[in-house]
Amino acid sequence: MTTGTHRTITVDLEDRSYDVTIGPGVRHLLPEAVARTGARRVVVVSARPPEWVPDPGVPSLFVPARDGEHDKTLATVERLCSRFAEFGLTRSDAVVSVGGGTTTDSVGLAAALFHRGVPVVHLPTSLLAQVDASVGGKTAVNLPEGKNLVGTYWQPSAVLCDTDYLSTLPERELIGGYGEIARCFFIGAGDLRGLPLHEQIAASVARKAQIVALDERDTGHRHLLNYGHTLGHALERATDFALSHGESVAIGTVFAGRLAGALGRIPASRVAEHLDVVRHFGLPTALPSEVDVDGLVALMALDKKATHGLTFVLDGPGGAELVPDVPRHVVAETLTAMDRAPRTSPTGERADHA
Template identity: 70%
Template sequence: MQIKNAYRQIDVGLGERSYCVRVGAGVRHSLPELVAATGARKAVVVSARPEEWTPDPGIPFLALPARDGERHKTWDTVIELCRAFADFGLTRHDVVVSCGGGTTTDTVGLSAALFHRGIQVIHLPTSLLAQVDASIGGKTAVNLPEGKNLVGAYWQPRAVVCDTDYLGTLPDRERINGYGELARCHFIGVDGIHRLPLDEQITASVARKADIVMADERDTGLRHLLNYGHTLGHALETATDFRLRHGEAVAIGTVFAGRLAETLGRIGAARREEHRTVVAGYGLPTMLPADVDESRLIALMRLDKKATSGLGFVLDGTHGAELVTDVSEKAVADCLARMPRGQ
């Protein structure tokens, strides 16, 4: 990790697909430098933020509005974007810039992956959730009515620019929502992350994800760790029609992962309680919503990409977190039934 001009830089080394992630206040103003390095002659900037918060890429560009939120993370949005790229005359040597939360970086990233079979993309994540996780690692996807992130592709960005100035513009709920991914980091190799200042938490989360992605770009092994809390989390998002936001759902999923790990004899009661304590310390929810049906959650978890034979969860254990497959539905159902319910 390098520190230059008051920003931190984490390099994601993937050979010809390598790129940098910059973290710091005001770092969005380095966008023209990063765009120039791509060799692009024109750009499309897809932004969910006001014009004054959307930096000029330094070359001729088309600005397209975007709307953050899971309801807009759809195949129809991808088609609309790709048609706009075509109308503007983008070539495969040009660049697309996303500026918004994780749903925007996901949708724009998939559009870039598909247009001309792959066009360069730079992400400017503006939510805490997107800065610590969603914009990094090359996973792009949109949702189907049947489940979350079921249509996607791996497409690494040319750069990621995490300007912490954006965080001051977030509503309280959206800021707290971003803590969900930070809370789960405590259990996947960044012990004590919740005790650091926020900018250091962002950097630590990015660095941990970069290490994992460099070791397992295509999610065949170690990268499963990044899905800690996500098996139930994704199911909760869909089951509540996205009333629960991603970080909130992952937070509940992280608490559940601790309870399930204890049920399976992988950890003791103290470590299980640590899951709840870390999540609650961020002001995140720790209980299942009162109105979700357990059988519906299990049906949705069967669609999870880790559920190749039986249900799969990333769970804590004596030697740390790891993917556990063939978890019985009865064990999951019993654990869900015992979990406290909230509003």
């Protein structure tokens, strides 16, 4: 549904259905979203300054947080749950998250676990979170052994994607968010290049909503959303998160095209299209020079999808699908053949995006 400058997309999950509202100023719909949960009080967990957070319309506690993979841990979830308990939060109350994808993940998991589940409303402030992380109900935190290894499914009550927040993002963080948009090209969202940003967000969310409605708990079809993510998650770990999630998924998308080509699933022209789409958004396409191929393969073997050997979501004659038991040597050879970029610094800065 489109109303003025706002677009509303429903994630249809029967009694757990909710709306994702996209557009400028939609953060000010927070009191309405909270009222629909029936909450008497809320805890607002925010990685953004208090003045960025609208009044939720009920008594509230503001808890500061930090975006970033290094804070996306069980220790963070425990601290949040302790603050909920100190405030006296009950199952008749709610939690509000304000921040990027790591914040929506951590806060969503805390909300899912506290009292075995309290309502949560997400106000994602990064492009990556608006396009992907805040929608679909996946909540998880990291372990030293890998990304998103501890989590559950807990659908939000509402998601408010205020595009005004995006004007506050550093350029690199904004570009990184396009990593999730770029991969949507290969999972059925169509060609989003050239569309206004709010339409790219809406189209990406609409495609995710369709997939989640078909497969809420990753039993099959939802694996499509992991396009580019198997290598992407491994790159995040291998660079100690110097590469952002979006940048890593972008490189993973290029790799997915090359691997599909190496397996004879797609022609050379389609392989090249992966590179063209990712480059269009100004995203990196080459492996960092410092990462080790064997190390990446070992990290990919820890991926949640890898129940039958190395497993990837790959393009093919009928579109993207889950491909299990991909030969290890083909994966290693494809990685070895990829271009290399200059070394990634601890702050994530690179000399170029080859």
